[in-house]
Amino acid sequence: MSNWRHKPQTDDELNELVVPVKQIIRWLKTRRGFIIGVGILKGGTGKSTSVLYLALYCALVLNLDVAVVDTDDNSQSISRWYAQHLAMGDTIPFTLIEHPTKGKDAISLKKRLRSLRDQHDVVIVDLGGGDKETFIDLCEQARLLLMPSAPSGWETDRIQATLQTASKAARINQDGLDVYNFFVKCDFTSTLAEEEREAMAVDLSEEDEDFVPPPFLHPYFDISKAPHHIRAWSFIPKRGELEEWGLLVRHAMKGIIEEDEAA
Ligand SMILES: Nc1ncnc2c1ncn2[C@@H]1O[C@H](COP(=O)(O)OP(=O)(O)OP(=O)(O)O)[C@@H](O)[C@H]1O
Numbered sequence: 215m216s217n218w219r220h221k222p223q224t225d226d227e228l229n230e231l232v233v234p235v236k237q238i239i240r241w242l243k244t245r246r247g248f249i250i251g252v253g254i255l256k257g258g259t260g261k262s263t264s265v266l267y268l269a270l271y272c273a274l275v276l277n278l279d280v281a282v283v284d285t286d287d288n289s290q291s292i293s294r295w296y297a298q299h300l301a302m303g304d305t306i307p308f309t310l311i312e313h314p315t316k317g318k319d320a321i322s323l324k325k326r327l328r329s330l331r332d333q334h335d336v337v338i339v340d341l342g343g344g345d346k347e348t349f350i351d352l353c354e355q356a357r358l359l360l361m362p363s364a365p366s367g368w369e370t371d372r373i374q375a376t377l378q379t380a381s382k383a384a385r386i387n388q389d390g391l392d393v394y395n396f397f398v399k400c401d402f403t404s405t406l407a408e409e410e411r412e413a414m415a416v417d418l419s420e421e422d423e424d425f426v427p428p429p430f431l432h433p434y435f436d437i438s439k440a441p442h443h444i445r446a447w448s449f450i451p452k453r454g455e456l457e458e459w460g461l462l463v464r465h466a467m468k469g470i471i472e473e474d475e476a477a
């Protein structure tokens with residue numbers, strides 16, 4: 215499986231790009247409550263599937279205590295996936311937290327995340343595609359925002375608006391927010407991802423002057439459209455199927471960890 219855009223030729227080159235597994239585990243365990251948001255202001259791009267793989271990678275491969283927060287009142291995909299697998303007797307290696315955004319049990323995402331911070335090593339938040347208010351709340355709290363979309367103008371069309379909203383909200387984020395925008399559902403035998411990345415660069419360069427880009431935008435690893443992603447609704451992905459997600463996480467976290475350790 216080749217999910218890198220400029221394939222490193224040697225192990226040394228790869229290690230330059232990603233944080234070592236041992237370092238990421240040590241850092242996350244010491245720090246606790248690291249918040250990763252998965253969101254883009256568009257439905258159906260692959261957010262919940264990404265949340266599932268990220269949570270499984272962190273729990274099964276990194277052996278971390280992981281919570282997943284489902285903020286999506288409409289589809290509730292992760293909650294429904296969770297309930298279904300519990301009923302099937304599967305062992306699910308992360309804790310699910312349902313976060314209704316409406317109704318009598320609703321509390322702000324800020325309050326929810328504050329109460330979760332010291333209880334888990336990593337908190338991964340699944341955002342609905344349309345709920346801007348929750349998205350803004352998340353951008354104020356999270357350290358990392360992962361923004362998945364397919365390499366298609368139908369989906370990347372919303373990236374500019376999402377980045378604008380994220381960067382505005384990130385201004386009051388005390389730790390700073392890094393945004394990692396990547397493609398899922400990639401067919402690595404075609405050049406779709408490269409074509410789309412080029413089209414996006416042109417779109418973003420034409421943005422109005424008052425657009426302040428998010429602090430950190432460094433896509434490098436993309437995710438395949440391997441069929442296990444689609445089957446994951448019924449079959450919990452296997453360890454080997456999590457590896458491409460591991461590279462993505464280790465790449466997205468490298469700058470954050472190095473900056474923190476240097477401080
Ligand atoms: N890497 C992938 N490869 C192939 N198909 C994928 C991949 N990721 C997601 N999909 C498919 O894309 C569809 C949408 O995925 P998903 O439900 O994760 O999106 P979402 O952004 O959470 O949607 P919503 O906005 O409704 O919450 C599903 O059919 C899913 O199986």
Ligand SMILES: [Mg+2]
Pocket residue numbers: 261262263286289291340341342
């Ligand atoms: Mg979803």
